Amino acid sequence: MTLSELIGSFGASMLRRFDPEVAHTLAVSAMRFNLAPGLPRIVDDRLAVGLFDMRLDHPVGLAAGFDKDAEIADALLKQGFSHVEVGTLTPRPQPGNPKPRIFRLPEAGAVINRCGFNNKGHAHALKQLERRNGRPGIIGVNVGANKDSADRAADYVTGIKAFAGLASYFTVNISSPNTPGLRDLQASAALSDLVARAIEARDDTTAAVGRRTPVLVKIAPDLDEAALDDIAAVMAARGADGLVVSNTTLSRSGVFGPTAAEPGGLSGKPLFERSTIVLAKMRERVGRALPIIGVGGVMTGEDAYLKIAAGANLVQVYTAFILGGGNAVNAITGDLLARIERSGIGSARALAGSDSRAWASRPIPA
Numbered sequence: 001m002t003l004s005e006l007i008g009s010f011g012a013s014m015l016r017r018f019d020p021e022v023a024h025t026l027a028v029s030a031m032r033f034n035l036a037p038g039l040p041r042i043v044d045d046r047l048a049v050g051l052f053d054m055r056l057d058h059p060v061g062l063a064a065g066f067d068k069d070a071e072i073a074d075a076l077l078k079q080g081f082s083h084v085e086v087g088t089l090t091p092r093p094q095p096g097n098p099k100p101r102i103f104r105l106p107e108a109g110a111v112i113n114r115c116g117f118n119n120k121g122h123a124h125a126l127k128q129l130e131r132r133n134g135r136p137g138i139i140g141v142n143v144g145a146n147k148d149s150a151d152r153a154a155d156y157v158t159g160i161k162a163f164a165g166l167a168s169y170f171t172v173n174i175s176s177p178n179t180p181g182l183r184d185l186q187a188s189a190a191l192s193d194l195v196a197r198a199i200e201a202r203d204d205t206t207a208a209v210g211r212r213t214p215v216l217v218k219i220a221p222d223l224d225e226a227a228l229d230d231i232a233a234v235m236a237a238r239g240a241d242g243l244v245v246s247n248t249t250l251s252r253s254g255v256f257g258p259t260a261a262e263p264g265g266l267s268g269k270p271l272f273e274r275s276t277i278v279l280a281k282m283r284e285r286v287g288r289a290l291p292i293i294g295v296g297g298v299m300t301g302e303d304a305y306l307k308i309a310a311g312a313n314l315v316q317v318y319t320a321f322i323l324g325g326g327n328a329v330n331a332i333t334g335d336l337l338a339r340i341e342r343s344g345i346g347s348a349r350a351l352a353g354s355d356s357r358a359w360a361s362r363p364i365p366a
Contacts, residue, residue: 047340065115090155112266117179152194192238241290243286244295
């Protein structure tokens with residue numbers, strides 16, 4: 001273990017002694033002031049992935065929810081991630097739900113949160129991203145709607161127009177369980193209208209930006225087969241550029257005890273099977289060409305390997321980083337490379353979707 005890895009492991013251990021949200025605030029502050037040690041990113045052509053007009057050194061990135069206000073994207077890239085997704089960002093600042101609202105379940109490798117899109121709003125995040133504009137690194141911008149918005153679709157349009165030229169890609173987050181009614185936007189008619197307006201907003205910015213910024217849609221893992229059919233149909237009809245599968249789950253399968261009863265979205269290890277089955281079912285519906293980012297329960301290199309085989313082009317972690325610190329990134333990426341070597345498949349690109357049919361044949365857990 002290198003000195004940076006040792007310091008990172010010690011820091012993660014110390015942060016786990018604090019309340020989860022306090023620990024998160026301390027971690028963000030440490031990165032903002034360059035107090036967190038950087039880690040070398042694993043670079044190997046067998047891990048490299050080409051997506052849209054971007055080349056990523058490896059498939060493992062950081063999901064939205066950690067850098068809520070786009071304040072530490074570069075510090076997070078220095079932890080070894082191939083890409084970082086910031087947000088969720090809403091047009092106006094909002095405090096989110098009452099505290100406490102984040103709960104660790106370390107024995108289950110899980111976290112429950114009911115944050116509710118707490119963030120400082122577009123204007124603050126815009127300043128942060130403008131400050132780093134021109135630096136290398138793939139930064140996705142996750143956009144959402146204010147809780148009290150009268151026209152939630154309009155909030156997504158505002159987000160796309162605000163961050164055009166600064167986002168490597170957009171994620172339209174309609175699947176958080178912590179904003180009442182938000183998941184209703186996944187229904188066919190509402191989703192069709194939203195995606196059409198989001199794509200139109202992106203297209204309106206293309207000439208000024210100089211590129212067609214990809215727009216991806218992030219869906220929930222708590223969907224039935226009919227809902228997946230509807231989403232696939234909308235994706236095809238409206239020309240969305242990709243999917244992010246999935247957000248957190250309302251299911252409590254695999255977790256027990258008083259903390260498990262806390263309301264909110266569950267992330268981490270217990271989400272892996274559900275989210276991976278839903279991912280594979282979407283892969284089978286949308287075909288091989290549409291990019292999918294796989295999120296949910298990626299805690300190890302084996303998880304990343306299985307998620308990619310099920311149909312993901314990239315994977316993102318969140319809970320593994322919360323519970324394991326920066327060392328988790330290179331541990332997952334290094335083990336993924338070792339598993340690709342042993343499998344004889346040759347590369348992450350060749351692995352993608354190689355086992356999607358088998359995963360898609362499984363029923364979505366009750």
